Structure formats: C-alpha cells, structure tokens
Amino acid sequence: MKSIGDEIQQSEFSDVYQKLGINILFTAAWFGELNRMALKDYDISLPQYNVLRILRGQKGKAITVAGLCERMIDKSSNASRIVDKLETRNLVSRRVCDKDRRQVDVVITEKGTALLLELDEKVPTFKTIMSKQLSNKDAEALNFALDQIRNH
C-alpha cells in the first residue's frame, strides 16, 4: 500500500502530527482530483459544481450570496463571480431580494438541476470511495477526531 511518505517522496517527517497534517492536505487534494476527472467532459469546474450542489440542497428555497459563502468549504472563494459564470450558462438565476435590496437571491434553474442529475452518475460519492476500506464506526471516529482537531 502507498503511504503518504511514498506519495510525496518524503521519507522522514519531524513527527507523527506533521505526517498527519500533510496526509489530510494530500487526501483532500486527492478527492478534488477524483472529482475533477469526473467533471472533465462536462465543461463545468469543481467550484461551480459545488455551488450547484449547495443550491440543489436548498430544495427550491432561494439563498443569498452570503449564505452561499457560509456553506462553501473554501470560505474565501468569490461566490459572486462563480454565480456569474453559472448565470451566463442559465444554470442558476439571480434576483434582487425584495425585503432587503442589498441582497441577491440565487436559485438553481431547471437546466442546472438537469445537469446535476446527469453528473450524479459520473461523480463518485464519498461512500463509494471509502466504504470498502472503512467501517461505519471507523468513519464516525474519524469525524470526531477531525472535529476535535479544529477545536483546539
């Protein structure tokens, strides 16, 4: 089996935490790579895909640009410009909010929903990727450990 040391050609780490940190970063990058490969032929970028998925998760309810940012993993990404690109292709629509005209409500269009439906079959789920090697209980434990790390 290929360990993290093999992956980045680094034979020594200062300690096991250093190794773990790099392992987490590398595994995240590896997930991204899997997704990008799946999206390759569909002319949609990974950030655009993620925004579409967040919008679908709203089940028809509109969400503001700020709301999108909160739900995005990469907090500093520029939701406004990603929505620009999606709107150009009519995958989402944007409308100034009536109650507070500073805000902009974003919703996924039918075309966007249809595209996601098509992509669902291509993009591997985390369950597909991990359930063979990891029991449900292992996954729970990992989740707990990661939550703890961030609450240091």
Next chain:
Amino acid sequence: MKSIGDEIQQSEFSDVYQKLGINILFTAAWFGELNRMALKDYDISLPQYNVLRILRGQKGKAITVAGLCERMIDKSSNASRIVDKLETRNLVSRRVCDKDRRQVDVVITEKGTALLLELDEKVPTFKTIMSKQLSNKDAEALNFALDQIRNH
C-alpha cells in the same frame, strides 16, 4: 464543540462517509487558513512558502522543476511560475542542468533560508495544532486510515 455540520450550516448528510469526506476537505481548508494568516505580514503566498520548504528539505541538493512537482501536495500547480516569483525576489536560484540541458536545477538562496527561519516562528506546526487533542496513537491510526482511503 463545533462539528462539521455546524461549520457549513448543513444539518443532514446522506451518510457518515459523505460527512467524513466533507470533513476532510474542510479541515484541509482550515489548515490552509491558519497558515495564510501566519504568512499574512510577510508578503509570501502559501504555495511559495511550500516550495521554499521543499527546497530547504533538500539540504543544499538541487532539485529539478519536475522533482518539485512530485513533492508538492497540489500536483497540478504550476511549479515553473511559482519559482519565477521566488527567483524575482532572489529567494531561490535557477540554473540549467549540465547533464541534461532540458532540466532546470532549483536551489534555495541564503536570503530564502533566512526568510524561512524567520517564518518558522510564526507558522504553527501541525504538532502545536493537534497534539493537545490527539494522542500519538490516535494520530498513527488516522494516518493509517487516510492511507487506506486513498488505496481503495
């Protein structure tokens, strides 16, 4: 304690593996955020910092651009242009390799080494971040689990 569901305002996940995948991505982004904050006042980007650290790890030995790519976590990043920026600031130097004139040898300069030394005190180590919440044994177990996930 703030769990991953709180962090991205998502109350439900389709299964524990989905939750874990997102947790890994989010934790990696959180590490990046910590590092970026530390580098903020030093006019150096995170990718540039990472390249400098790889070069220091070479202990004086030169490394080719391709060698740099292998050791970088983000495989598709463009090492050539990151080295450009570092060379402009005299933090690294670049020289066509004698044995194979297609290759370019990159080494860290004294100025680059001095900058890294200064940054070492500012950038938190993974050990600092994680050792309080995670035992050595826990960290080993996590490393093993992540290696397994990627070898699916």
Next chain:
DNA sequence: GTACATTTAATGTACATACATATATTTGCA
C-alpha cells in the same frame, strides 16, 4: 430626518490553478 456607520454584493488586481500548446533537448531506432 439628516449624518454617519454598517451591511451586502460587485469589482479591481495580483497570484495560483487547470489544461492545452510550444520550444528545446535528449533518446531510440531504422
């Protein structure tokens, strides 16, 4: 109710990433 601060989104700029292509050099083989 006007003045000033705050909030929300969009925009400008520099750097990075993703991916295709170009250029120079080396290798392999007829």
Next chain:
DNA sequence: TGCAAATATATGTATGTACATTAAATGTAC
C-alpha cells in the same frame, strides 16, 4: 547518421482565490 518519439520546462488562456476597494441599501444616533 538522420529523424521521429519522448521528455523537461515554459507559456498562453480561462477560471479561481486572496484581499482591498467601491457602490448601494439599510440601520442608528442625534
């Protein structure tokens, strides 16, 4: 030797990220 294929790096272009600034709407103090 001559030349196609392979290799190493650089470059071009579109998109994304990081961070500061701008513009419009709203909230608050007086």
